[in-house]
Amino acid sequence: MKVLTAGLVAIAVIASAASVYFVFNAYLQGNVDRQLERTADAIADTVNFGGVTPVLGLTAGADTAVIQAVGLVTTDGALVTATPGLPPFSTSGEAIKSLAHKASGSTIATLDSYRVLVTPSVAGQTLIVAQSLGPTNSVLKRLAVVLAALGAAGIALAYAAGDAVARTGLRPIARLTAATQRVAATDxxxxxxxxxxxxxxxLTVSFNRMLGTLSxxxxxxRRLITDAGQDLLAPLTALRTNIELLMSIDTASGTVSEAETALLRDEITHQMMELTAxxxxxxxxxRVDESASGRIESHL
Structure with a gap:
């Protein structure tokens, strides 16, 4: 029972943790996408760099940094960036140009560890805005660790609670089992x-009622045995007396007639028949009592 409880709780915890993780991941990615869209809207009228460096956002937090990189795909297919050495342009330049050529409108995709927005600009150029997913992934990793720790603690607590519930719930059954063994061993x-x-x-009340019936x-x-002893004592005594008397009769002496001897034999026969009945x-x-007791004991 405790294993089943822990298993069900584990399934619920894992499902809940996965839901929280994916919802939070979608929320963080949505924030990144909105930041990219705001940056693109702010520089949407830029035709080319023309010696002017467009916006390059660098927002520093307590222990992470959100980096946005801006670039253009010109009408002749060249990739121009504000900072040529800055990822993802230095590592995914061809993939970004391919994405720009395929996009018919604004498109957001993930390349390597960056979220990239591609949107048409003026004069047939395509604006590229990219933001690192490093801070987002770092937050998600910490969240995964927290969810795993909470899930493990919840499963352990559920196992302990299931064990306690099982012990408490099975205690009456253990008492019934012990009582059955006691009846079988000690009567x-x-x-x-x-x-x-x-x-x-x-169930315990029914078991006690069964014990009462058996008792x-x-x-x-016991009363049958006592009554039988008392009922059989008198005819057995009389039968013994008559048999001893019959064995001591000397018919040759003439003290007892043949008629009296025959009467004595009839009495003995009658007493034997009565005793047999x-x-x-x-x-x-x-047999009736034994059958009833057997049915009761078979249920114990």
Whole structure:
């Protein structure tokens, strides 16, 4: 149960972290794109550099820098930049010219680690504005580390919570199992304490009711044995007395007539039949109680 809980939480955490990461990435990239568009709008009327250096933005933060590089693709396909050695023009010049030739309108694309905006300018020239994605990627890396740490902590907490819930939820079942083993080993039919009012509490009540029924069945068996002993004692005593008397009769002496001897034999036969009937009845009753007890014990 705890593994299942931790697995479900892990899936939820990973999905949430991925959503946060991609949403934040889209937000940061949108900010970069808007900065590029503002820069392009500010110098859109520039026809060529003509010895005049257009805007080159360098905004320094606490530990990062946002660098924008500006260039033009002239009508003859030449790439002119304000700072020729500045990436991405020094590393992706051909890719930028290819992008400028293919673009029919304003286009934003990612080249290497730069976000590049290509937009038509006046006199058939194409304006290029590029901004480094280094600061954005740095922020995203830190965000990924934070999300990973929070996700790991959440999964560990979910595992611990699942373990606690599993132990708490399975404790009544453990008590039922222990009670079943106790009944099988010691014949102790003491009821189990009932706590709460949930399904496990109802199961415990049913188990206690079963134990009570089994206890009553065993009590009936004990009473049956006691009653059988008392019921059989009298006819067995009489039968023994008559048999001993019959064995001691000396018919040759004439003290006991043949009629009296025959009567004594009839009494012995009657007592034996009565005793047989009583034993049969007791056996039937014992079988009924044994069958009921067996059905109860089979459910334990």
């Amino acid at each position: 102790d039919l003491t009821p189990i304490p009932v706590t709460g009012d949930d399904e496990l509490a109802s 009553e069945s065993r009590a009936r068996q 009583m034993v049969g009845e007791l056996v039937d009753r014992a």
